[in-house]
Structure formats: C-alpha cells, structure tokens
Amino acid sequence: MAQIELVGIQKKWGAVWGVRDVNIDISDEEFIVFLGPSGCGKTTTMRMIAGLEDPSEGEIRVGGERMNDIDARDRDAAMVFQGYALYPNMSIYENIRFPLRMRKVPKAEHDTLVRRAADLVEMGIISIVNPQLCPAVSDKELPWHGRSCAARKCF
Amino acid sequence: MASQRRKKNESHLFRYIILGAWALFCLVPVLWFLSIGLRPRTEIITQQPIYWPHFSLDAWHMVWTDWPMGYYLRNSVVSIIGSVVIDLVLAIPAAYSLARYTYRGREDIGFYILSTRMMAPAIVAIPIFFLFKNMDLLDTVWALMIIYAAINLSLITWIIRSYMLDIPKELEDAARTDGASDLRILWEIIIPVILPGIITAGVIGAIFAINEFLFTLLIASTKSAYTMSVALANFTGGSDGVIYNAIALVAFIAFVPVFLVVVAIQKHLSRGLTMGAVKG
Amino acid sequence: MTDTSMSGTGVASASPGMPDRHFKRRSKRLRVMFPYLLVTPAVAFLLMITLYPGAYAIIQSLFYVKFANWQFVGTENYRDLFGDREFWTALWNTFVIGGVALTLECVLALLISFYAYRDPWIKGWRIIFLVPMLFMPSAVAFIWKLAFMDGRVISDLLIRLGFIDNNIGWTSSIWLSRLTLIVADVWQWTPFLFIIFVAALQGQDEEVEEAARLDGAGWAQIFWNISLPMMRPVIAVAVVLRGIDIMTMFTNVYIMTQGTPGGTTETISYFIYRIGFKSFNFGYASAASVVMLIMTLIIAQLIVKRAFKSGKE
Numbered sequence: 001m002a003q004i005e006l007v008g009i010q011k012k013w014g015a016v017w018g019v020r021d022v023n024i025d026i027s028d029e030e031f032i033v034f035l036g037p038s039g040c041g042k043t044t045t046m047r048m049i050a051g052l053e054d055p056s057e058g059e060i061r062v063g064g065e066r067m068n069d070i071d072a073r074d075r076d077a078a079m080v081f082q083g084y085a086l087y088p089n090m091s092i093y094e095n096i097r098f099p100l101r102m103r104k105v106p107k108a109e110h111d112t113l114v115r116r117a118a119d120l121v122e123m124g125i126i127s128i129v130n131p132q133l134c135p136a137v138s139d140k141e142l143p144w145h146g147r148s149c150a151a152r153k154c155f
Numbered sequence: 156m157a158s159q160r161r162k163k164n165e166s167h168l169f170r171y172i173i174l175g176a177w178a179l180f181c182l183v184p185v186l187w188f189l190s191i192g193l194r195p196r197t198e199i200i201t202q203q204p205i206y207w208p209h210f211s212l213d214a215w216h217m218v219w220t221d222w223p224m225g226y227y228l229r230n231s232v233v234s235i236i237g238s239v240v241i242d243l244v245l246a247i248p249a250a251y252s253l254a255r256y257t258y259r260g261r262e263d264i265g266f267y268i269l270s271t272r273m274m275a276p277a278i279v280a281i282p283i284f285f286l287f288k289n290m291d292l293l294d295t296v297w298a299l300m301i302i303y304a305a306i307n308l309s310l311i312t313w314i315i316r317s318y319m320l321d322i323p324k325e326l327e328d329a330a331r332t333d334g335a336s337d338l339r340i341l342w343e344i345i346i347p348v349i350l351p352g353i354i355t356a357g358v359i360g361a362i363f364a365i366n367e368f369l370f371t372l373l374i375a376s377t378k379s380a381y382t383m384s385v386a387l388a389n390f391t392g393g394s395d396g397v398i399y400n401a402i403a404l405v406a407f408i409a410f411v412p413v414f415l416v417v418v419a420i421q422k423h424l425s426r427g428l429t430m431g432a433v434k435g
Numbered sequence: 436m437t438d439t440s441m442s443g444t445g446v447a448s449a450s451p452g453m454p455d456r457h458f459k460r461r462s463k464r465l466r467v468m469f470p471y472l473l474v475t476p477a478v479a480f481l482l483m484i485t486l487y488p489g490a491y492a493i494i495q496s497l498f499y500v501k502f503a504n505w506q507f508v509g510t511e512n513y514r515d516l517f518g519d520r521e522f523w524t525a526l527w528n529t530f531v532i533g534g535v536a537l538t539l540e541c542v543l544a545l546l547i548s549f550y551a552y553r554d555p556w557i558k559g560w561r562i563i564f565l566v567p568m569l570f571m572p573s574a575v576a577f578i579w580k581l582a583f584m585d586g587r588v589i590s591d592l593l594i595r596l597g598f599i600d601n602n603i604g605w606t607s608s609i610w611l612s613r614l615t616l617i618v619a620d621v622w623q624w625t626p627f628l629f630i631i632f633v634a635a636l637q638g639q640d641e642e643v644e645e646a647a648r649l650d651g652a653g654w655a656q657i658f659w660n661i662s663l664p665m666m667r668p669v670i671a672v673a674v675v676l677r678g679i680d681i682m683t684m685f686t687n688v689y690i691m692t693q694g695t696p697g698g699t700t701e702t703i704s705y706f707i708y709r710i711g712f713k714s715f716n717f718g719y720a721s722a723a724s725v726v727m728l729i730m731t732l733i734i735a736q737l738i739v740k741r742a743f744k745s746g747k748e
C-alpha cells in the first residue's frame with residue numbers, strides 16, 4: 001500500500017463536469033469511503049486514481065510520485081467494478097490468476113497466490129478444487145461473482 | 156365463439172398456404188436441378204422436357220475425370236481460406252480501433268471502410284486487371300486471394316466491430332488495471348469473448364468469396380486459377396453445348412458444405428448479413 | 436478493501452505478491468497513435484484496391500487505348516459516352532430490372548416473414564427458405580437459363596396449365612427477357628431480406644404487441660402500425676445492401692441473356708465488361724466506370740451513410 005494524494009483534481013467532458021476540484025490526502029493503510037448522491041463523481045474519481053481516466057486538471061500522487069501520465073496497467077492499482085467485470089471466457093481460477101500472468105509473476109507462485117486470495121474472500125472451496133474443474137464464470141448460478149472479483153484484487 | 160374459432164382456423168390455413176407455396180417455389184427448382192445432375196445428357200435438352208428421367212451418374216464421372224475438378228476445388232478452397240485469414244488479420248485490429256477508441260477521423264475511416272462494400276466490381280475491374288497483369292499475378296490463386304480479401308474486408312470489419320461494441324467497457328478497464336496491455340486485452344479477452352461473431356464474419360466472407368464471379372472470370376484463364384463458380388461457365392460452349400448435368404452436380408458439391416455451415420451459424424446470420432446493423 | 440457487492444468500486448494500491456519496480460512511463464505519442472496504427476493495415480489495403488484503381492480509371496478514361504498504345508483524347512470518351520444510346524439503355528435497364536426485382540423481393544420478404552415469424556415451425560421454414568441463397572449465383576443463373584430457355588420447362592408447364600398455346604421465346608422480347616433476370620434474382624435473394632426481416636420481427640417487444648391487441652388492434656393493424664414502423668431502420672439497411680448488389684448485377688446477365696435481345700437486358704456492369712473485355716476499348720470502358728463510380732459515391736453519401744446510422748441503435 002502507499003499514500004495517495006489528489007491535488008486540485010478536475011474532470012470535464014466538453015461542458016459536462018464529472019469532478020470539480022477534489023483535494024484528498026489518503027495516508028498509507030488508511031481506509032476511506034466516498035459517499036455522495038448519484039452522479040456526484042465517486043466513480044470518476046476512482047477511475048482517475050486507477051488511471052482509467054485522465055484528469056483535466058490537477059495532480060495525482062502515489063507515494064509522492066506523480067502518476068498523471070502513467071498507464072492504468074502500470075499503476076499497480078486494484079479496482080473492483082460496479083458490474084464485477086469478470087472475464088466470461090475464463091474460469092474463476094483463471095480470472096483470479098489473470099493479474100499474476102499480466103504482471104509476469106513467476107508461474108510457480110501462481111497457484112499458492114490464487115488460493116491465498118480465494119481464502120481471503122472466504123471462497124475456500126476454490127483452494128481444494130482442481131483448477132481445471134473450476135466452473136466457468138458464465139455459470140449464472142454462481143453466488144461468487146463479487147467475491148471472485150474481489151479475490152482478483154487481493155495480491 | 157364458434158365463428159371466431161373458425162376464423163382463426165381459416166387464418167391458420169391461409170398462413171400455411173402462403174408458406175407452403177413459397178417453400179415449393181424455393182425447393183422445386185432445386186430438386187429439379189438435382190434431377191438434371193443425375194440424368195444422362197440425352198435427356199436434358201429435348202423436344203419435350205422429361206420430368207421422370209433415367210438415373211445416371213454420367214455427370215459425376217465426367218466432372219471428376221474429364222474435368223480437372225480437383226484443381227477447381229483446390230483453387231476455391233485455397234483462395235477462400237487465404238482471403239478469410241488475410242481479412243481476419245486486418246479486420247480484428249481495425250474493428251477494435253473503431254469500436255473502442257475515440258479519435259479524430261474515426262467516423263470517416265469507418266465509413267470509408269464501409270463504402271468499399273459499395274464499389275461495383277465493374278468499376279475497378281479494368282484497373283485491377285492491369286494491376287495484376289503488371290504484377291504477373293494473372294491466373295494465380297494469389298490474385299484471387301487478394302481480390303476476395305478486398306471484397307470482404309469491409310463486411311468482416313463491420314461485423315466484428317458490432318460484436319465488439321457489445322462488450323462492456325468495464326471488462327477492458329478491469330484488464331487494464333490488472334496490468335494487461337491493449338494488445339493483450341484484445342488477444343486474451345476480446346477475441347475469445349466475440350469468437351462466435353468472428354466465426355460468423357468469416358463464414359459470411361467465405362460465402363461471398365465462393366460466389367464471386369466477375370473478378371474471377373477476368374483473373375482466371377486456366378485450371379491453375381479457375382474456381383468452382385467460374386468453372387461452371389466453362390462447362391459451356393464447344394460443340395456439345397452447355398453441359399447442364401455437370402453444372403448441376405458442381406453446384407450441389409459447392410452447396411452442401413455451405414448449407415451445413417450456414418445452418419450451424421443460423422442464429423448469427425441476420426446480424427452478419429447486415430454487417431452488424433441488425434442484431435438478430 | 437471495499438464492499439464489493441453494494442456501491443461497489445474501490446481502489447487500493449498494491450502489493451506484497453508483486454515484484455517491486457518503478458512505474459513505467461509510456462510515450463504519450465504512442466498512445467495517441469495507437470488506434471491509428473490498428474486501422475492502418477486495413478485502410479492501406481483497401482486504398483490499394485480502391486484508390487489506385489480509381490485513379491487509374493480516371494486517367495485511362497482520358498485516353499484512347501489500343502493495346503499498349505495510349506493516345507490522349509481529353510474528354511472525348513465522356514462526350515461519346517453521353518451520346519451513346521447503348522450506355523443510356525444499360526443505365527435504364529439496370530434501374531428497371533433492379534427496381535422491379537428489389538420491390539418484388541421486398542414485398543415478398545415482408546409478406547412471408549409476417550406469416551412465418553410466429554409460426555411454431557419457424558426454424559424449419561427458415562432453413563427451407565434459405566436454400567436458394569446458398570447456391571452459387573452462377574449456378575442459379577444456369578438453373579433459370581435451363582428452365583426458361585434451353586430446357587423450355589417453364590413454357591411447357593404453362594402450356595400444360597393452359598395459359599399459353601405455344602413455346603415462348605423468352606429472349607425474343609425485351610420484357611420477357613428482363614422477366615427471366617428478375618425471376619432468377621427474386622428466387623435467389625428474397626431469402627436474404629426474409630432472414631433479416633424475420634430476425635427484426637422476432638426481436639420486437641412482445642409486450643407492446645400484446646398491449647395493442649388488448650386495445651383491440653387486429654394482426655394487420657399491428658403489422659402496419661407497430662411492426663412496420665419499428666422495422667423501418669432494418670428495412671433501410673437491408674434494402675440498401677440488396678440494392679447495391681442488384682445495381683451491379685453481372686453474373687445473371689453474363690450467363691442468361693448476354694444482353695440479348697439487342698442490348699435491352701444489358702446492365703451497366705455488363706456494358707463496362709463488354710466494352711472493356713470484348714471490344715478492348717479500355718479508355719471508353721474506363722469513362723463508364725468513372726461515371727458509375729461517381730454515382731456510387733453520391734448514393735453512398737446520401738443514402739448508405741444515413742441507413743447505417745439509423746440502423747445501428
């Protein structure tokens with residue numbers, strides 16, 4: 001984890017304001033909640049921290065380093081989406097493993113890490129099931145969408 | 156009540172008359188043409204049409220022995236598969252760009268690609284003929300491959316684009332925060348998810364390629380490039396006149412695989428045929 | 436971390452399992468260029484196959500070309516073309532044959548899809564009705580050439596049914612000859628429109644239909660007042676696509692009539708082919724190509740763009 005600073009963050013699409021002048025200081029290991037009416041810019045702020053959206057004004061710093069022009073994929077941020085955004089072409093196991101593969105974590109560690117993440121979100125069953133037997137995400141009955149999605153972020 | 160029910164039955168009857176009549180109109184010429192393929196030559200063009208011919212496999216033997224059918228088949232298959240592969244390689248990145256990024260000129264580029272579908276073959280036939288002549292590609296499957304790829308690229312790009320538009324944007328955002336590059340996202344997530352759309356696009360492209368006639372007629376002049384579609388026209392002329400039974404058989408040889416594949420992708424057909432504009 | 440199932444979005448910076456490393460800065464230039472890079476190969480390929488031939492045709496149309504010998508003649512080809520009765524006839528034929536065939540196909544496809552889409556056996560009907568479309572067009576042309584002309588089957592059937600007394604010479608009269616082309620096209624391509632219309636009808640909101648039924652609307656009224664307006668964008672796209680193909684009709688003319696009698700069934704595509712590859716008058720044929728190209732561009736801009744915009748939503 002690291003310290004996150006937002007300095008004078010603004011987001012505008014043409015004439016539409018998404019976020020207007022946000023200044024926050026989140027220290028390391030601090031737990032913070034955004035509350036607000038629908039459309040006030042919560043999602044947009046988080047998308048800017050994750051690097052999915054470029055702020056129109058202001059600066060985002062993580063651990064003191066300026067992040068504005070760093071790609072989402074290099075920021076090493078984890079984000080859980082409103083619609084879960086599980087990859088429908090992969091099993092739960094593969095979904096959780098995906099960030100490890102993308103970040104070039106040595107293959108040998110994958111299994112342990114995936115199981116540990118699954119345990120963290122109390123999806124223990126996954127650690128005793130053979131990965132190949134894991135149900136595909138498209139199985140609609142699965143009550144685990146939220147959890148698997150969270151597990152993906154637990155590294 | 157009773158009269159109401161009768162009315163309903165009558166309307167059902169009327170419906171089945173219409174549908175049945177159209178089914179006959181669709182199928183009778185086909186069955187009759189099949190009978191042409193399976194009758195001796197002497198019973199095709201006669202004073203009075205023969206409706207109950209003798210059975211004969213003359214045409215079948217002729218197609219495989221007298222005519223280099225193997226070559227025609229090979230040329231069709233090679234040029235069509237080659238063209239679809241070229242198209243997929245070009246179309247998938249292009250469709251991804253059109254579906255997922257906003258940039259200046261995107262609409263115009265998309266429309267340019269679409270508009271090439273409207274180009275009549277006759278308009279470009281002469282220049283393309285000379286282009287291939289200068290490149291020494293006349294009468295080769297390579298020329299056919301290039302031409303089929305060009306004809307179908309717009310279609311395939313637009314179909315794939317339409318399927319890509321259906322993927323929620325969040326999925327890509329998730330992959331991006333997981334550390335995947337744009338190309339990785341395309342390869343590991345987008346392509347597997349829209350695979351049915353890609354297959355549909357490929358199949359429809361292949362059918363258009365099988366059907367292509369004018370360019371093939373100009374490019375091919377011997378068995379080294381004749382495809383089934385144009386070889387048919389080659390069964391005419393000479394002292395024997397049009398050899399209809401051979402034509403009929405070749406038509407059915409080409410029809411069977413097309414029919415099977417299309418039935419398999421039926422669900423996606425309307426979407427594919429409208430280049431993604433209509434969601435089936 | 437954050438609550439995942441409710442308001443749902445949470446961000447945190449990682450990570451014990453991850454290797455330590457510095458944040459990579461990627462070039463902004465590359466990021467801006469990236470979408471262009473993705474479309475470039477496709478666009479380049481299409482430009483090669485359209486722009487080059489287009490330019491070539493324009494230049495060639497200014498020359499009198501006899502084999503390798505090009506002689507500059509300015510706009511003479513165009514002046515000849517606009518005074519050429521054969522050219523105007525070809526243009527007229529294309530519109531008449533295409534217009535009649537397209538109208539018939541559209542009406543028939545609407546009619547059949549209206550009766551078929553709520554039939555319990557729609558899957559079966561669909562497969563049967565698809566069949567004509569799946570034959571190669573060159574083969575279909577031969578089916579109808581044999582049925583009308585060489586095999587005289589249609590005349591024979593009409594005689595047996597008592598409609599006529601003698602064989603009809605299908606290529607002897609303008610309209611009969613055009614009719615053979617129209618029948619062949621209608622037979623093969625009505626399914627194309629049918630498949631699309633049925634999909635659109637099946638996709639319509641059943642509740643709207645039921646509400647209308649409760650309001651006392653009959654089937655026909657529902658069709659005219661609800662289904663048809665809803666299908667407008669779909670019909671537009673389908674008709675545009677079919678229209679493009681029909682206006683460039685070549686295969687059937689080449690195989691069935693070769694333009695007989697006296698050029699009255701010659702379409703514009705066949706005209707260009709004949710002037711270019713039978714008379715080897717390439718400059719003149721190119722001039723016709725350019726005229727056709729300009730017409731295509733106008734149609735594309737005016738109609739196609741709009742049809743695809745509205746059909747997309």
Ligand SMILES: Nc1ncnc2c1ncn2[C@@H]1O[C@H](COP(=O)(O)OP(=O)(O)OP(=O)(O)O)[C@@H](O)[C@H]1O
Nearest residue numbers: 013016017018019037038039040041042043044045
């Ligand atoms: N891509 C965009 N283009 C234009 N305006 C946008 C875009 N994304 C968001 N907005 C606008 O920015 C504002 C903030 O949106 P945001 O999604 O951040 O709200 P939110 O606080 O997450 O709301 P909710 O509680 O409903 O999720 C909204 O008014 C929205 O309409």
Ligand SMILES: [Mg+2]
Nearest residue numbers: 042043044082
């Ligand atoms: Mg939100």
